[in-house]
Amino acid sequence: MMKTLTTSLLLGTTLISGCAIKLVQPHDAQLYQSTEQFYKQAATLLLKGERASPVNVPQLAVMPTEQARQHPGHYSHFQADYDSLLIESNALILRSLANSRQISATGMQIHAKAERLLSRKLSTECDKLQHDFPDADLTTRNYIDLQCLVSKWQNDHARSREQILPALTWQTRQQILFGGMLAIQSAEASKQHPAGEL
Numbered sequence: 001m002m003k004t005l006t007t008s009l010l011l012g013t014t015l016i017s018g019c020a021i022k023l024v025q026p027h028d029a030q031l032y033q034s035t036e037q038f039y040k041q042a043a044t045l046l047l048k049g050e051r052a053s054p055v056n057v058p059q060l061a062v063m064p065t066e067q068a069r070q071h072p073g074h075y076s077h078f079q080a081d082y083d084s085l086l087i088e089s090n091a092l093i094l095r096s097l098a099n100s101r102q103i104s105a106t107g108m109q110i111h112a113k114a115e116r117l118l119s120r121k122l123s124t125e126c127d128k129l130q131h132d133f134p135d136a137d138l139t140t141r142n143y144i145d146l147q148c149l150v151s152k153w154q155n156d157h158a159r160s161r162e163q164i165l166p167a168l169t170w171q172t173r174q175q176i177l178f179g180g181m182l183a184i185q186s187a188e189a190s191k192q193h194p195a196g197e198l
Contacts, residue, residue, distance in 0.1 A: 031095050032188050038088050039181045042150070045081045046177065049073065050170035057166050068162035075163035082154035089147035096140040142184050149176070 053073035054060055060068075068074060153173060157165055 028095065028099050028188075031092065031099065032185065034088075034092055034095065035181065035184060035188065038085070038092060038146075039177070039185075041088060042085055042177055043174065045078065045085065046170050046174045048081075049078065049165065050167050050174070052077070053165055053167045053170060055167050057161070060161050060164055060166065063162060063164070065162065068164055071162075071164055073164040075157045075160075078157060079154075082150060082157070085150045086147060086154070089143065089150055092143045093140065093147060096137075096143050099139070139187070142180075142187075146180065146184070149180070 052071075054063075063071070069076070156169075157163065
């Protein structure tokens with residue numbers, strides 16, 4: 001179980017050696033429930049995307065542009081869902097910061113920088129965001145990764161061929177989401193019953 005606490009869970013961000021990182025903050029039942037709700041919302045979006053999308057890339061290659069804009073897998077049909085997930089992930093970050101008592105100067109800096117990156121659609125700079133705030137605990141880092149992941153998905157969809165993704169991309173996203181959320185929830189649940197306690 002502790003292995004899940006030693007690495008960043010969603011994007012594989014490596015931790016800078018030598019930095020002291022708080023691994024544990026108190027268990028928060030509301031954060032646990034909110035994370036579960038986030039998973040349900042994200043999984044619903046991914047299932048919707050898979051069902052609406054063509055099976056493979058060659059099908060996209062022969063699709064006329066006008067037809068693509070009307071296609072149920074087009075980015076325009078998902079933008080509001082992505083935006084909603086970004087808002088929800090932001091709420092998770094804020095809750096996590098409050099739990100770690102870092103809603104002070106450091107917490108506000110983390111939040112402000114995350115907002116700037118997302119508003120400029122710079123999800124590729126998320127690794128840098130992690131390194132810029134070495135005092136953030138791992139729980140907060142995991143939620144920042146989660147927000148960056150959603151932002152990356154949104155950007156990839158908006159920039160994809162004809163703004164439509166193949167079904168395989170949605171399936172891959174489901175696997176990443178499930179694995180990441182399982183690790184986050186397992187880490188959170190382990191705080192209720194630390195090793196050796198029943």
